[in-house]
Every structure is written in C-alpha cells, then in structure tokens.
Amino acid sequence: MKQENIKIALVGNPNAGKSTLFNALTGLRQKTGNFPGVTVEKKSGTFRLVGGSGQPDRDVTVVDLPGTYSVYPKSADEGVVMDILANPKHPDYPDAVIVVVDASNLQRNLLLFTEINDLGLPTILALNMLDVAASMKLTVNAVQLAMQLNVPVVKINARTGEGVPILQQAVSTLVDKKEKPSVKYFYVPKGNEPALIEEVKSLHQLDNDYVALQYVCQHDNFSFLAQPVRAKLDGLIEKYEFDETGFLAEETIARYKTIKPIVDKAVKSEGISEQPLWTRKLDKILLHPFWGYVTFAIILMVIFQAIFAWASYPMDWIDENTAALIGWTKEVLPAGVLNDLLTDGIMAGIGGVIIFIPQIAILFGLVSLLEESGYMARVMVIMDKVMRKFGLNGRSVVPLISGVACAVPAIMTTRSISSRHERLLTILVTPIMSCSARLPIYSILIALIIPSTKVLGIFNMQGLVLFGLYFLGLAGALVSAWILSLFIKRTEPGYFMLEMPTYKLPRWGHVGFMMYDSVKSFVLEAGKIILAISIILWVLSSYGPSDHMEVAEKKVVMSMSSASAEERGAAVASARLENSYAGNFGRFIEPAIRPLGYDWKIGIALLASFAAREVFVGTMATIYSISGDSEDVLTVKQRLVQEKNDQGGPMYTPAVCYSLLIFYVFAMMCMSTIAVVYRETHGWKWPLIQLGYLMVLAYVSAFAVYQLMS
Amino acid sequence: MSVRTVSQLQKGEKAVIRSFSDRLMSLKLLEMGCVPGCEVRLDAVAPLGDPICINVGGCYSLSLRLNEASTIEIE
Known part of the structure; x- marks a missing residue:
C-alpha cells in the first residue's frame, strides 16, 4: 500500500x-x-x-x-x-x-x-x-x-x-500497478545509434534507450549533468559520428510513419475537415491589411483609456482613504519617532504600492482576455514584419504591451520567444516602455507645466502630452532594439512559426484569477522593495551626521522668530532635511545633475527612485516638507510651483520639467527589473549593460532637452 | 523549372509537401505537423505581405514567415 x-x-x-x-x-x-x-x-x-x-x-x-x-x-x-x-x-x-x-x-x-x-x-x-x-x-x-x-x-x-x-x-x-510494464518503443533507432545508446546506458546506469538518447541529444540543456559529464558525451558523439540534425529529422519522420496508420484506424472523417467557420470569418477581418490594424489600434486605445481614465476612480478613492488613515493614525498614536516611522515611512510606502492595484488589475485582465480569446496570436502575425525591422519578433508585442503595466511580468513573458537573440533584445528594450510606475511622475510634472486646454475641440492638451510620452517610450524601445541589434551578433536564425488557435470565448473565471494573481505578486514583490526604500529613506532624511541637523534647526528658529509657527515649522523641516544623510548625498551628486537643471532636492528623489520610480512623488512630498497628506498631487504641485531656485526664480521651469520627464522616460530606475533581467539572462552582464545604456540615454536626452529649452 | 515552395502559393491554393531545403528549419516544421505528403493551403497573408497563414492537413492554421515557408518544397 x-x-x-x-x-x-x-x-x-x-x-x-x-x-x-x-x-x-x-x-x-x-x-x-x-x-x-x-x-x-x-x-x-x-x-x-x-x-x-x-x-x-x-x-x-x-x-x-x-x-x-x-x-x-x-x-x-x-x-x-x-x-x-x-x-x-x-x-x-x-x-x-x-x-x-x-x-x-x-x-x-x-x-x-x-x-x-x-x-x-x-x-x-x-x-x-x-x-x-x-x-x-x-x-x-x-x-x-x-x-x-x-x-x-x-x-x-x-x-x-x-x-x-x-x-x-x-x-x-x-x-x-505492481510491476512496471516493459516499454513498447514507438521508434527504434538503426545504424550506429544502438551501439551509442548502449554505451551511454552503461555509463550512466540507465535502463531506457530513449532516455539515453536524450542524454546524447540534449545534455547541454540538462541542468543535472555536470560539465565533465557533458564533455564525455560530446566525445561519444564524435566517436560514433552522430549527426544530430539528420537523426532528429529521421526520427520525427519515422514516428509520423508509425502514427499515421494508428490515426487512420482510430479517426473517422465525414467530409472535408476544416477549421470552424467563425474562426475563418474573424480572421478575414482581423488579418485584413486595413481593418486588421484599425482593430488593433482601437483595442490599444481601449486599453489606454481603461488604464488611465477608468482606473483613476478607484485610484482616487484609495488615495483619499490612505491619506485619511495616515492622518487618523498620526493623531491617535502618541507623537514621537515611532509614530513618524509608522505614518511617514511605512504607511506612506504601503499607500504608494496599493494605489497601483487598479491599473495593474485592469491591464492584466485585458491582456489575459486577448490571450484567452485567441486574438493575441493574430496581433503577433500582423506585427511580426514591423517588429522584425527592429530586430525583434512578432512575439515581442506581448512583452512590449505588458510593459505598459510593469516590466517585471513583461520580461517573464519573453520566455516564449524561441530565438535567443530576439528574446535578449526584447528583454533589453522592454523597460523603456512607460510602465505604470512612471504615471504619477508624468501626471504631476504635466499638471505643473501644461495647461488643461482643449486642442481641436476634443483632445485635452495634458492628455496629448501624456500620450506623447508613451509614444516616445515605444519609439525609444524600437530604435534601441535596432541599435542594439547592430552590436549583438545573431547566432541563429529567428523562428516565427506560430500555431493559430481557433477563437474561443474567454472563461471569466480565468481572467478574474489572472487579475488577482498579478495584483498579488505585484503587492508582494514590488511592495517589499518600495516598503523597504520608504523606511530607509525616512531614516536617512530624519537623521544626519553628528549634530548638524540640530544646529541648522536652531539657526532657522533664531532667524525666523517673527514668522508664523506654520511657516517656521516648514523651514525647520527643510533645514533639517538639507543637513540629513539624504541631504548630504543630494548635495554630493548635485554637480552631476546640474547640467540637467536639477538641484540637490531633486537629486535625493532621483536617488530614492533608483530602487523604484514610484518612490519619486512620495520623496518629493517628504523633501518639500509638506505636512499632512503627503500623497495628494495637488498639494505637492502647489509646493513645487512655489519652489524657488538659487536666483530666486521659479525652480520648476518648463525646461526642468521636460528634462525630468524625458529622464524618466528612459532611465532604468527599478531594482525589480534589474533583478528579473539578471534571473532571465543568467548573469550580471546584460542587466549591467542595460542599466548603463539606459542611464546614458536618459542623461544625454535630458541634458539636450534642458540645454535647448533654457 | 525550379522547385516551387509554399511561399509562392496563391491565396486559397492547395499543394502537397514534398521535401525541405533547410535541415534545421525542417525539424521545427516536422514537429508542427508539416510532414512530406501532407496537404497545405494558403489561407491568409499578413497585411505587410509577411508572415503568412497556412492550413496544415485540414487540421489547424499555422503562421510562418516567408523565409520559413520558402524552405518547404511542394509538388
């Protein structure tokens, strides 16, 4: 038993x-x-x-x-x-x-x-x-x-x-069943192979011919075989003059020869078999030279509309409630360091994570709907030739679209691209697609410099700029793929070959589970990092070397004795921050980011958002010492409008804002992405090349934009 | 006359697979059910002329690039 x-x-x-x-x-x-x-x-x-x-x-x-x-x-x-x-x-x-x-x-x-x-x-x-x-x-x-x-x-x-x-x-x-029945092989090798198989069997104590044959054919894929073992198998291949490609073709054809009479006996066909009628009819439209692209464009627009317009209602709701909860906690708990850490550090950090849930859920729900229905395979077909021009594959469309939500799951979907070359290129450029984490940065900066006027009667100017940034991300990804393909040599031909499934009605339960699953992994994986960064940032900006912060605070209190308590409080917080560890670092990197138009405060936010872009707005809120609702875009915006530069003019000029926007379009500011690229490419080489390439790209374009505009 | 390949099929035209001209590509094609003797039909051409969709043996629809299709020789 x-x-x-x-x-x-x-x-x-x-x-x-x-x-x-x-x-x-x-x-x-x-x-x-x-x-x-x-x-x-x-x-x-x-x-x-x-x-x-x-x-x-x-x-x-x-x-x-x-x-x-x-x-x-x-x-x-x-x-x-x-x-x-x-x-x-x-x-x-x-x-x-x-x-x-x-x-x-x-x-x-x-x-x-x-x-x-x-x-x-x-x-x-x-x-x-x-x-x-x-x-x-x-x-x-x-x-x-x-x-x-x-x-x-x-x-x-x-x-x-x-x-x-x-x-x-x-x-x-x-x-x-008590005893294992002996294997009835569907394919029996001939020629040199039986002798080769016998030698591999005795060498590895195997009792199955076909397993032994797999040792010969794909030992490089077997993680359980050590390098010397593989080398020995390579030696055997040479000894028996084993021609793998020829053998595999022969084996597959022989198998089909065995299978054919079996199928003929078991399957009865009445009339000519044909794919279901509605699949053929739908393909006529969805693969049509004109209507095919129109349909795809409409579907993309619906996805965008859903992520940016529909998702804003639940997002606003989450925003208001976390702010209220933070305010409430601040009042209820006794004031002190622990209270600050809990409210300004941990709760603000969690709030920054959960606000993305609606967008991620909607995007993944829609993407899985397209997969379920069978439409995604058609998208790959109509996009393959375009993608190939840039060194990519029709299958790259899915990671690129998913990249609009988050690069981490998007990069994981590249595993279905069989050509290593095309897969690598896709991995390298997917993070340039504007992910949902960039959205809060875009919204606040756009709100700052772009008037909410109507263009041509229907389009909102702010919306157009936002769309432009997303388009810039897509163009950047494609052009980068093309540039990288000039340097990364192709080692094998790219395959496309794709089975076109019949269209099916989506199963709603699966779509729902897909949404739940993506939200869960986002909250757990990204949430951990964002939470950790929030706490670290809180510590770094609340403490400073020796007594610098206290000295600075005293100075401010003395000089501003006539100002209101509120004003003085804000100035004190600002002075403390400038002398904290984070402030010191901001000052340290200021010379490097000056040419882009940034000051040390933006430097701190840049540094913090290295871990995750989501952190940027929250950090700005902390840095500009806003009391109360730190996630509220309006208050951060008001503070940014008032912010003065060294010369006394407004800090956030259009030049600075555009420079920041462009910087965030290209910069690879996400530790989770680096981690997933490391995992998918099995080493540090590609994530480091990618990080370097994107940083240079971001720096140079932001520099160009700032210098041209100011 | 040179050998015709699947890439030269007209829309709706049927043909029987004879052999393959690329060894590596043939492995993948064989696995996908494109066996010599099997009937294929050109069903659709992607908007930019490439890739194409062929029906394999009346069983299912396979999409492949023109350069992949040009390795399948037909009778």
Whole structure:
C-alpha cells in the first residue's frame, strides 16, 4: 500500500487544453492563454484520491509543464519539460504522466505522446477537444486508440470538466500497478545509434534507450549533468559520428510513419475537415491589411483609456482613504519617532504600492482576455514584419504591451520567444516602455507645466502630452532594439512559426484569477522593495551626521522668530532635511545633475527612485516638507510651483520639467527589473549593460532637452 | 523549372509537401505537423505581405514567415 504522495505531470502541445485540464483537476485557478508558451512558470496543485476497500485517501500533486511540440526544446520554457522528465532525482519527477492531446489534430499531437511514452514513464492519454473535432466532422474512437497505443485513453472535456473523475481514477489504477510494464518503443533507432545508446546506458546506469538518447541529444540543456559529464558525451558523439540534425529529422519522420496508420484506424472523417467557420470569418477581418490594424489600434486605445481614465476612480478613492488613515493614525498614536516611522515611512510606502492595484488589475485582465480569446496570436502575425525591422519578433508585442503595466511580468513573458537573440533584445528594450510606475511622475510634472486646454475641440492638451510620452517610450524601445541589434551578433536564425488557435470565448473565471494573481505578486514583490526604500529613506532624511541637523534647526528658529509657527515649522523641516544623510548625498551628486537643471532636492528623489520610480512623488512630498497628506498631487504641485531656485526664480521651469520627464522616460530606475533581467539572462552582464545604456540615454536626452529649452 | 515552395502559393491554393531545403528549419516544421505528403493551403497573408497563414492537413492554421515557408518544397 502506497502511503506517500503521488506526483503526476501534465504534458501536451500548446493550445491542447493542458492548463484548462490542470484547473479542472485541481480546482486551483491559474493563468491560461491561447498562444504558445503562456504556461511558463511552474504551476502545481493537488487533488484527493478517495481510497476504498482498505485504501486510505491519497493526495496527488499535479505539475503543469510548459506546452511543447516535442521533447526537443525550441525555447527556454520548453527546456523545463525534459530537464524534469529525464532526471528521476528531480523533486518534480512524476510517478505518471498525463499527455493531453487535441483530438482535432491527433497526428501532430501524438508525436509528443509517442516520445513521452518511449521515455518509459507510466503514461495516460487524455483525449481533449472532441467537441472541436466533432465540429470538423471528425470522430475519434478512444477504445481503438487505447488498443493501438497500449495505454489508458480517457475522453475528457477540460472546459466542462467532463471525464475528469475518470481520469483521476485512471491515475490511481496506473500508479498502483505492481510491476512496471516493459516499454513498447514507438521508434527504434538503426545504424550506429544502438551501439551509442548502449554505451551511454552503461555509463550512466540507465535502463531506457530513449532516455539515453536524450542524454546524447540534449545534455547541454540538462541542468543535472555536470560539465565533465557533458564533455564525455560530446566525445561519444564524435566517436560514433552522430549527426544530430539528420537523426532528429529521421526520427520525427519515422514516428509520423508509425502514427499515421494508428490515426487512420482510430479517426473517422465525414467530409472535408476544416477549421470552424467563425474562426475563418474573424480572421478575414482581423488579418485584413486595413481593418486588421484599425482593430488593433482601437483595442490599444481601449486599453489606454481603461488604464488611465477608468482606473483613476478607484485610484482616487484609495488615495483619499490612505491619506485619511495616515492622518487618523498620526493623531491617535502618541507623537514621537515611532509614530513618524509608522505614518511617514511605512504607511506612506504601503499607500504608494496599493494605489497601483487598479491599473495593474485592469491591464492584466485585458491582456489575459486577448490571450484567452485567441486574438493575441493574430496581433503577433500582423506585427511580426514591423517588429522584425527592429530586430525583434512578432512575439515581442506581448512583452512590449505588458510593459505598459510593469516590466517585471513583461520580461517573464519573453520566455516564449524561441530565438535567443530576439528574446535578449526584447528583454533589453522592454523597460523603456512607460510602465505604470512612471504615471504619477508624468501626471504631476504635466499638471505643473501644461495647461488643461482643449486642442481641436476634443483632445485635452495634458492628455496629448501624456500620450506623447508613451509614444516616445515605444519609439525609444524600437530604435534601441535596432541599435542594439547592430552590436549583438545573431547566432541563429529567428523562428516565427506560430500555431493559430481557433477563437474561443474567454472563461471569466480565468481572467478574474489572472487579475488577482498579478495584483498579488505585484503587492508582494514590488511592495517589499518600495516598503523597504520608504523606511530607509525616512531614516536617512530624519537623521544626519553628528549634530548638524540640530544646529541648522536652531539657526532657522533664531532667524525666523517673527514668522508664523506654520511657516517656521516648514523651514525647520527643510533645514533639517538639507543637513540629513539624504541631504548630504543630494548635495554630493548635485554637480552631476546640474547640467540637467536639477538641484540637490531633486537629486535625493532621483536617488530614492533608483530602487523604484514610484518612490519619486512620495520623496518629493517628504523633501518639500509638506505636512499632512503627503500623497495628494495637488498639494505637492502647489509646493513645487512655489519652489524657488538659487536666483530666486521659479525652480520648476518648463525646461526642468521636460528634462525630468524625458529622464524618466528612459532611465532604468527599478531594482525589480534589474533583478528579473539578471534571473532571465543568467548573469550580471546584460542587466549591467542595460542599466548603463539606459542611464546614458536618459542623461544625454535630458541634458539636450534642458540645454535647448533654457 | 525550379522547385516551387509554399511561399509562392496563391491565396486559397492547395499543394502537397514534398521535401525541405533547410535541415534545421525542417525539424521545427516536422514537429508542427508539416510532414512530406501532407496537404497545405494558403489561407491568409499578413497585411505587410509577411508572415503568412497556412492550413496544415485540414487540421489547424499555422503562421510562418516567408523565409520559413520558402524552405518547404511542394509538388
């Protein structure tokens, strides 16, 4: 009797319904989309197998592996599949595999199935999308299929949950089998390969031919093999004159030859099979030379409208309530250092995080809606040629659009780009897209210098400038990609090849979960950093070296004895700040930022926003010693209007504001982005190059703008 | 006469795959179900002329770039 947990893995082609089955099996909602490679992160969940006749209940852990067309990976996320399935010591190595296949496209789907079967893992075939097959006038005989393939075949409908209990029962039956049945290989290699396989088997104590073959073909992708082991395998490849490309083509063709009679026997076709009518009709419009772009432009405009106009209502509400809560806490708790830290540091920091929730939720909801419906694949098609001109790929559109919300998840979606070169370029330029964290900076500076007048009767001047900044971000990203592509040499041809899924109605539950999930990870990941920075900044601006701050405070009090208490209070805070650690640093970097038109106070805000741009407005509020509601844009704005420079003129001239705006369009001021680029490119080389490039770009353009305008 | 490829198909035209001219590209194409003997049909061309969408074996729609399509030789 087995007491330990059972582990199973879900494997299947992209768009075969694997993620949907995962949800149906575990009840745990997660992101599913319609374009290849959306299931990038590891998703796992559990379901309970109810025991019977002396059997206890058991938990089954399900791991959803990235969608792939074969065991030979073509992109970073597909590599995960074999790294787990070829390594029995991997913590996620399954006791059984469920291969999910799309019944409407059985031949191609069975290729992956036969490969997984040959690895010697207990396998179940889950026959999905029988309804789509039926609409294409195809009927699949599951019993016939099970007999031919020699594995359990279960008919399911992942969307409705039909057949899922039977599938769970089949898992239980399969893992309880006493002896492992010997593998019936769907492909038997010829020529030199058997001898090579035998040598690898004895060298690594493997008992499966196909696993040994995978050691030969993709040992460089196996994280569990050490470098000397890989070198030894390279030696074997030379010894047996193994030609990988030729072999793989031969293997795939041989597999299709085996599969074809099986499919012919199991599938009955009445008439000519064809994609559903509405998919073909919609494609006529959405891929149309004119209407295709018009539709895409309208969809983009709706997304912008949603992020900037609709989101402003919940954002204002959050803003008012955090301000009220901070004010209330300040009054209720006894005054002192702890009160200040809690209200000005921690609560102001948290307020700065949660204000972005509506924007992130709306954007991710809309993006997942586009993925769910199948439209995103069409966007990639109509944009591929344009993107290629800049060294990118049609698939780069998704990261670039997502970058308008936040570069961190956007960069993670680049894993579906199979060409390393195009993926790297996409990663490097995605942070130039204006993310939601830049929005508060843009809004306050625009409100300062641009009048809210109407242009051409319908457009708001401020809105136009905002749109211009976003456009500048997009243009900057594309041009940068083109410049970088001149320096980063292409090592392999870029692939586009993309399966066009049929259009489907989105499942609202998934869209809702997607919104919840993105907000959760934003609040937890970005929130941690913003919170930490807020506290550090509070400490640095509240304390200073030795007694400088106290001395400065006394001086102000003496010189302003005739002024009102309120004015004096503000001046005291200002003087203290100037002599704090943060103030000292601002003074220290002032010479470097003078040419851009900035003073030491802006220097502090720049420094603080190095960690996260969101911090900028809050820091400005702290720096300009505003009492009370520190997040309220109006009060910060009023204070900025009154701010004087050394010569006694207004500090925030249009030149300074434009210089700051341009600086923030380009500057890579986000620690989370640097961290995610480090993780995705496996090293410090690219994040550092990116940081340097963007800093130079930001500095030079801000310098040019300031010098031209002043 | 030189060999025709999928990239030269007219909209709506059908053809049968014969062979591939690029070894690396053929691996990917084979995995995507483009097997010699399989019938393909040009369904759509992206607004800027590239990429194109072909129907593979009546089963599904595959989008690929012209340079990728030009490695698929047809009968």
